[in-house]
Amino acid sequence: MPDQSSSKLPIEHYVAPLEETKLEAIDSVKTEGKPSNLWIDAWADLRRRPMFWISSALILIIVFIALFPGLFTNEPPNANCLLANSNGAPVAGHPLGFTRQGCDVWSRIVHGAGTSLSVGIIVTILVFTLGVIFGAFAGYYGGWTDGILSRVGDIFFSIPYILAAVVIMTVLANYRSVWVISLAIGIFAWPATARVLRSEILRVKNSDFVTAATAIGVSRFKILWAHVVPNSIAPVIVIATISLAGAIVAEATLSFLGVGLPTNIMSWGNDIAQAQTTLRTAPQVLIYPSIALSLTVFSFIMLGEVVRDALDPKARAQR
Amino acid sequence: MLWYTGKRLLQIIPVLLGATFLIYFMVFSMPGDPIAALFGDRPPAPGVIEQLREQYHLNEPFIVQYFYYLAGIFQGDFGVTYSGQPVNEVLARTFPVTIRLALLAIFFEMIAGISVGLISGLRKGGIFDATGLGVSLVLISLPIFVLGFVAQYFMGIQWGWFSPTVGAGAPTQDLILPALVLATISFAQISRLTRSSVIETQGLDFVRTAYSKGLSGKRIVPVHILRNSLIPVVTYLGTDFGTLLVGATVTEGIFNVPGVGRTLYQAVIRGEGPTVVSFVTIMVLLYLIVNLLIDLLYAVLDPRIRYA
Numbered sequence: 001m002p003d004q005s006s007s008k009l010p011i012e013h014y015v016a017p018l019e020e021t022k023l024e025a026i027d028s029v030k031t032e033g034k035p036s037n038l039w040i041d042a043w044a045d046l047r048r049r050p051m052f053w054i055s056s057a058l059i060l061i062i063v064f065i066a067l068f069p070g071l072f073t074n075e076p077p078n079a080n081c082l083l084a085n086s087n088g089a090p091v092a093g094h095p096l097g098f099t100r101q102g103c104d105v106w107s108r109i110v111h112g113a114g115t116s117l118s119v120g121i122i123v124t125i126l127v128f129t130l131g132v133i134f135g136a137f138a139g140y141y142g143g144w145t146d147g148i149l150s151r152v153g154d155i156f157f158s159i160p161y162i163l164a165a166v167v168i169m170t171v172l173a174n175y176r177s178v179w180v181i182s183l184a185i186g187i188f189a190w191p192a193t194a195r196v197l198r199s200e201i202l203r204v205k206n207s208d209f210v211t212a213a214t215a216i217g218v219s220r221f222k223i224l225w226a227h228v229v230p231n232s233i234a235p236v237i238v239i240a241t242i243s244l245a246g247a248i249v250a251e252a253t254l255s256f257l258g259v260g261l262p263t264n265i266m267s268w269g270n271d272i273a274q275a276q277t278t279l280r281t282a283p284q285v286l287i288y289p290s291i292a293l294s295l296t297v298f299s300f301i302m303l304g305e306v307v308r309d310a311l312d313p314k315a316r317a318q319r
Numbered sequence: 320m321l322w323y324t325g326k327r328l329l330q331i332i333p334v335l336l337g338a339t340f341l342i343y344f345m346v347f348s349m350p351g352d353p354i355a356a357l358f359g360d361r362p363p364a365p366g367v368i369e370q371l372r373e374q375y376h377l378n379e380p381f382i383v384q385y386f387y388y389l390a391g392i393f394q395g396d397f398g399v400t401y402s403g404q405p406v407n408e409v410l411a412r413t414f415p416v417t418i419r420l421a422l423l424a425i426f427f428e429m430i431a432g433i434s435v436g437l438i439s440g441l442r443k444g445g446i447f448d449a450t451g452l453g454v455s456l457v458l459i460s461l462p463i464f465v466l467g468f469v470a471q472y473f474m475g476i477q478w479g480w481f482s483p484t485v486g487a488g489a490p491t492q493d494l495i496l497p498a499l500v501l502a503t504i505s506f507a508q509i510s511r512l513t514r515s516s517v518i519e520t521q522g523l524d525f526v527r528t529a530y531s532k533g534l535s536g537k538r539i540v541p542v543h544i545l546r547n548s549l550i551p552v553v554t555y556l557g558t559d560f561g562t563l564l565v566g567a568t569v570t571e572g573i574f575n576v577p578g579v580g581r582t583l584y585q586a587v588i589r590g591e592g593p594t595v596v597s598f599v600t601i602m603v604l605l606y607l608i609v610n611l612l613i614d615l616l617y618a619v620l621d622p623r624i625r626y627a
Binding site: 166 | 330333334335337338341342345346456457459460461462463464465468469471472476561562564565568569572573583584587588590595596599602603606607610
């Protein structure tokens with residue numbers, strides 16, 4: 001039985017008088033301010049981060065070198081090689097010295113940028129496309145669609161993609177090119193992307209805006225591509241940036257193993273593999289392409305990191 | 320637990336079949352006649368070819384050949400290498416070396432990764448944390464063969480801290496340098512995973528309760544925070560095993576470690592297709608088994624998984 005007298009005691013905690021905080025003020029939606037969303041917030045965050053500008057500048061420089069190698073060196077990478085210059089020290093016009101075959105190291109590095117970037121971009125497009133298609137359908141439709149698509153993903157995921165690419169490139173020994181190596185890497189690299197998108201879609205697909213779209217009669221297929229996927233794509237963008245770096249490493253590793261690109265295509269991995277025999281006597285021939293490769297990979301990974309921090313509120317809280 | 324184990328075992332069957340099928344399919348589409356490749360320029364008698372094709376089931380349709388291959392795998396028969404040695408014999412010789420290398424690498428990366436991650440997480444935003452993040456970013460960007468050569472050149476050749484290549488019998492002190500190189504790939508991932516996991520655990524209610532009970536940091540950090548932060552690190556070991564296998568192929572090649580990885584490396588370099596395929600198959604099977612074991616371990620550590 002509650003004691004009746006206690007309710008008559010004066011209330012000790014403070015209650016704001018209604019005139020001070022108007023309910024309308026709390027409930028109203030601010031309309032005069034700029035609208036904001038994930039991408040605008042992320043951009044505002046990115047703009048303030050020096051790492052973003054450094055990595056973007058590095059990437060722009062590398063892209064520029066890849067597009068216009070002629071602006072950076074007059075020396076052809078494969079011709080004009082004199083065995084007399086084998087592993088030679090730098091001389092005027094050849095700032096980084098010569099390879100074992102007597103070719104200009106700087107020129108080979110400049111001309112190798114295009115190969116690395118092309119492989120990176122083709123693989124990323126492939127991984128992005130396959131990952132988004134598989135992940136979107138599996139996550140959104142669920143049921144047996146999910147069952148089949150996810151099992152297919154599991155199968156491709158169960159073979160580490162560099163090992164798979166080794167087998168494909170061994171099989172296709174006579175058809176090695178930038179396109180073939182990109183396919184060989186990409187065809188086994190997509191399940192990670194699909195998994196991320198799938199779990200993100202599982203989270204998003206029960207949101208109110210999806211219900212609203214259903215209520216006004218938008219078809220399921222259209223809801224998926226117009227509402228659900230755009231709202232789940234953020235983590236996939238991050239993965240895409242990082243997977244670009246991964247693809248560049250994969251190409252270099254395959255070329256290093258000798259199942260990558262043929263030697264008439266400039267590739268940093270090939271040059272590193274060829275320089276390893278003279279590691280003791282001429283380490284510089286190995287070091288320079290290694291620096292170029294690592295710097296390129298580093299720029300993309302750094303970009304991926306800042307973009308991840310900007311897009312993921314949880315990561316932002318951990319900074 | 321039993322139900323969960325059964326479910327995981329059932330799930331692995333389609334993956335196992337699919338993965339072996341994919342590998343077999345890739346090899347089956349390899350151009351060239353394998354029997355003709357057995358002989359040099361002088362073609363053998365047609366009867367011999369026919370007999371060999373019969374012996375290796377080459378006249379059967381693709382799917383039947385695949386089942387012969389699958390049956391071989393389940394009986395532990397992975398075929399012979401290019402030079403005619405049974406793959407099993409090679410495996411018996413090289414596998415123990417790779418296991419030692421991998422265990423050493425896992426040991427290094429766990430010790431270094433967890434301690435760096437723990438300190439970074441506890442002192443979020445400090446100098447140690449910032450340096451740790453920077454170093455891990457650089458280490459992630461270095462392809463393993465670049466790192467391998469740099470380590471071999473400086474630590475092995477220039478400064479003479481370690482032997483640059485591994486000697487006969489692969490004594491453990493020779494394996495330290497390759498193991499360190501192998502460990503650096505995953506060190507970055509493990510330290511970051513531990514860091515974010517520690518930061519997350521630190522904010523949980525049970526940690527606050529422990530502090531409010533008056534427990535000292537000396538007890539809370541290892542028992543309450545670290546132990547609960549390690550679950551994602553354990554699961555990462557599964558994915559990490561794949562990286563380790565690929566990494567071992569390159570590191571063992573560079574440091575001349577007589578392990579499974581170098582066998583694959585040399586087979587790839589020499590273009591010995593069948594050997595490559597046998598060893599890739601073995602590695603994929605190994606990867607699947609390790610991941611299954613880690614999933615089961617995960618379920619033991621975190622009961623929520625079993626009942627999900």
